[in-house]
Amino acid sequence: MTKKFSFILSVFLALSAFFGLLLCPAASTGGARTGLLLCSGVIIPSLFPFMVIGNLFLDMGIPHKLGKIFSPIAKKLFGVSGAGSAAFFLGLAGGYPLGAICxxxxxxxxxxxxxxxxxxxxxxxxxxxxxxxxxxxSAVFGSVQIGFFLYGAHIIGAILTGMLLRKKNDSSTSESLPINPVSFSSAFTESIKRSAATMVTVCGFVVFFSVLVGLLDGSLASLSGSISARFGTELHFSRSLLTGILELGTGTSSMLGLSTNAENLALCSFIIGWGGISVHAQAAAVVREGGLSPAWHTFGKLLHGVLSALITLFAYPLFF
Structure with a gap:
C-alpha cells in the first residue's frame, strides 16, 4: 500500500511539474535563471575549492591524523570518534553539502x-x-558584522545539536583507521574529478528547486497571507519562511528589504540552519549513494535551525 501510494504521489508530482513548466514558462525560466546565478555567483566559487581540499584530505588520510588529535574532545562533546571532526570543520568552512560528502x-x-x-x-x-x-x-542585511553574528549562531547551534544528540557509551563509534598512502598528484587529480561531478549534482538541485519556487510563486503568496493573518506576522516574513523551507539561497535572498531586528535575524538563522529541502535532497543523494540513511540529517537540521534561531533571538540584544 505504501509503495503504491508513493508511486501515485511521484507520478502526480512529476505530471504537475511537467504541466507547470508548460503553462508557466516565464516563471520556470526566471527560476532557472535565479538558480544559475546563485550557482555561478555563490555556490561554485565558495564550495568547489573546499570540496577539492576535502577530497584531497580524505585521500591523503588527514582525518586519521585529526582523529588522534581531536579524539578526546569529540568523544566528550559528541560521543563520536575524532575522525568525524574533519567533516565538522570542513562543513563549517566550505558549506552545504561538504559535510555530508566527507x-x-x-x-x-x-x-x-x-x-x-x-x-x-x-x-x-x-x-x-x-x-x-x-x-x-552583506547582501541581504547590508552588514558584514551581522553576517559574522549569524555565522557564530550557526556554529554554536551545530555544536549544541551534536551535544544534544550524543550517545553515552556508544559502541558504534570507531577508531580512526589509517588508509593506504596515495601520491599527492594522484589524490589531487581524483579530487578534482569527484568534486566537479558532485558540483554538477549540487547545482542541478539548486536550479531545480529555484524553478519549483518560481512555479509555486502564487501558491506561496496565498499561503503566506494565510499564515500572516493567523499569527500576525509580516507578509514578507511569512513569504521568506516558506521560500526558505524549500530552497536556502532563494529563501535567504527573499529577506532583502526586511528590517534588521532580532525576529528577522532569527528567521534567517532558522533558514540557514535548516538548509532547505534542496540541501536535504543534495545530502540524501550523496549519502544514499554511499549506503547511509538521511534520517538523522533531516532531524538534526530541523533541530539546528530551531537552536540557531533561539540563539540569535536571545543574543541579538547583547551585541546590537
Missing part, C-alpha cells in the same frame, strides 16, 4: 562505522562563511 566518503573508506556516520550527519553538514557573511550578512 562523512559519506569516510564511511566508504571504512574510517567510520555506519551508525556513527549517520549520527555525524545530524550536525556536521553546515553552511559556510562565504554564504552566511557575504549573502545573508
Amino acid at each position: 562523512i559519506s566518503e569516510m564511511y566508504s573508506k571504512g574510517t567510520l562505522k555506519k551508525a556513527e556516520a549517520e549520527r555525524l550527519l545530524s550536525f556536521c553538514n553546515n553552511s559556510g562563511p562565504a554564504f552566511i557573511v557575504s549573502v545573508a550578512g
